[in-house]
Amino acid sequence: MQRHRKYLVITIWISTIAFIGAGFVGWGQYSYGDKAGAVAKVGDISITSGELQKSYSNLFNQYNQLFQGKFDEKQAQQFGLQRQALRQLVNQALVLNLANSYGLMVTDEELWNVIKSQPVFAKEGTFDKTIYAEALKQNNLTIKEYEASIKKELLIQKTLYLLASGSKAIEEKALGNALGISDKFNYKILTPSMITLAPNETELKALWGKRSKEFKTSPSFEISYVTQTPITATPSAKEISDYYDMNRQMLKDATGKILTLVEAQGVIIAALNDKATEKEALRLYIDYKKGALKAGVAPQKATFSTETSTFDPELTKEIMGLNDQKPFLKPRKVGNDYIIVKLEKMNPARIKTYEEAKTDVIALYTLEAKKTKLQELAQNSYKTFSGSTTDFLSRTDSAKIAGLSAQEGSEFLTKLFASKQKQGFITLESGNVVLYNVLEQKLLQDKTLADANAVLKLKGSLLDQGLIKTLESKYPVEIYVEGI
Incomplete structure (x- = not known):
């Protein structure tokens, strides 16, 4: 803004x-x-x-x-x-x-x-x-x-x-003073690994029953498809020469030098064969749509979801975009083959049974229960904990807090300097909780003075x-x- x-x-x-x-x-x-x-x-x-x-x-x-x-x-x-x-x-x-x-x-x-x-x-x-x-x-x-x-x-x-x-001068001065404050504090890091849980079946089923809509299967797609295998032919000298004349600017070696006709011949033959394969695949696509596949051409069947698809992500996405009004997908290259896909049926997402969802339910229960227990532990111990003591740190000293990553340190210091409490605890995005007790506070001698842009950013x-x-x-x- x-x-x-x-x-x-x-x-x-x-x-x-x-x-x-x-x-x-x-x-x-x-x-x-x-x-x-x-x-x-x-x-x-x-x-x-x-x-x-x-x-x-x-x-x-x-x-x-x-x-x-x-x-x-x-x-x-x-x-x-x-x-x-x-x-x-x-x-x-x-x-x-x-x-x-x-x-x-x-x-x-x-x-x-x-x-x-x-x-x-x-x-x-x-x-x-x-x-x-x-x-x-x-x-x-x-x-x-x-x-x-x-x-x-x-x-x-x-x-x-x-x-x-x-921005006003008094605002710049006030912000400069705020940015120039440093704290010396005692701290202790609490992590979810400190909490041990043993969920029972009753608790897990209760969570599943209350939040069952969060545990759904992915939509699955039943398809049939036919494959056009590569055509191997020997193009005429004229076909090779014509292709070279039309595409010579694209036929280069690793240094960017344009290949000669002789040097490019293998690449050209492969490209012409691929073009012939694609052309034949288009004929196969038309036959498939008309229900007129030749004798001996039998479609293969497959069922997949986004998690189980053996196709590459882009082709999977295209198949998932098919519907009853547009069930066929034109030839798409898979390896050296071309495949033509027909959507037979789309099975929409459904709520998982308890047994199907159990692994996910356990993970969710563990995550939320540990978070709750960690908050209770922090609430009960932030006034009496014994931890490590820092030097005087400003909000830019995120890398100087042992036990926290630079990102966690930055988040912690930002929240610490925004807090009005001398003692307390701060919950980080990572799930860790930091207990703190500010021991001393002082203004840095070389404190950072905020300019108009910093004030505008904060006010904005x-x-x-x-x-x-x-x-x-x-x-x-x-x-x-x-x-x-």
């Missing part, structure tokens, strides 16, 4: 890059309430399934970049990406309701000023409508929906700009939190999606 007009175009540009650059990532099946086409409604604004899909897709791609391409759907579930995506849209809708109540709007001129300033749509430094239309088409976006999304983003920025607040964060909380009390939020 930006607080200065000069940042407005930059913000829109960043969000546009994310919007255009993100591929679509599915996150499974979900059910709707009575409001057809909407997954939520905030005040007078509905949130569509398409908007939720794009929000999720953008978040998934951002995380995937942070994880260097190793982020998957299982991690997305662990990070609660579905909830994050919906939360973003709800927050946006809350601000848009406020904008509507103020009668704010974005003019076509404002919209075009932003779009024309984006380098991705420019040719030789000048906005090009053809490039603009083609870029959106390649990303499965219509001009209408793209411009509507930019208008929405601009309206949010315009609304927040009206609520912006500058507080404003955002307060604004969303206030708007939630003003505009009702209805969620129609199950399981988020």
Whole structure:
């Protein structure tokens, strides 16, 4: 959320890059309430399934970049990406309701000023409508929906700009003093491994009975498929020469040097055979759709879920996208073969029986029971514990707390310096709990002085939190999606 007009175009540009650059990532099946086409409604604004899909897709791609391409759907579930995506849209809708109540709007001129300033749509430094239309088409976006999304983003920025607040010298001094404080404290780390549990069958069944909807099977898919094996032929010299002439710029060695016709001959023959195999697979696809498979061609059958699929993730996702109206998937390459898939039946997710869910129930019971017991232990011992004593530490000394990772140390110090209690305990995201007792406090000689940007960032964060909380009390939020 930006607080200065000069940042407005930059913000829109960043969000546009994310919007255009993100591929679509599915996150499974979900059910709707009575409001057809909407997954939520905030005040007078509905949130569509398409908007939720794009929000999720953008978040998934951002995380995937942070994880260097190793982020998957299982991690997305662990990070609660579905909830994050919906939360973003709800927050946006809350601000848009406020904008509507103020009668704010974005003019076509404002919209075009932003779009024309984006380098991705420019040719030789000048906005090009053809490039603009083609870029959106390649990303499965219509001009209408793209411009509507930019208008929405601009309206949010315009609304927040009206609520912006500058920094004052006294605020910078106060924040500088706060950042310059250091504490010397005694501490002890409590971990879940300190708690021993022996859950009995009655307790486990009670938990399963109360939260059985959380233990579901994955949807499974029954398919049949036929395979086109590779065709091995000897192309004519003319076919090889013609292919070389059309594709020579792509035929290079490891150094980037274009291969000669003789050097590239093996690659060309393989490519021509693969092309012939794909062509034959398309004929097989047509026969399969018409129910006219040749004698001796018998479809194979398989049943799988996302966890048990032997296909690669992209093909698995495509198969899961089939339905009764579109049961066939065109030829897809698997190894050196091509396969044509037909969806026979989709078995929706169902609640697991107790025996099926038992392992997951034990894991959930253990996690929650240990968390509760650890809190009780912390509550009973934070006033009398005996632990390690630190030197004077500031909030930037996260790596100097023995027993905590740098991330845990940073989280602990942030919460410690925000606390008004001399003694207490702090629960970390990792599940560990740190007991503490502040022994001394002093101002550093070389304390960090906060500048205007630091003050604006802090005030902005507080404003955002307060604004969303206030708007939630003003505009009702209805969620129609199950399981988020």
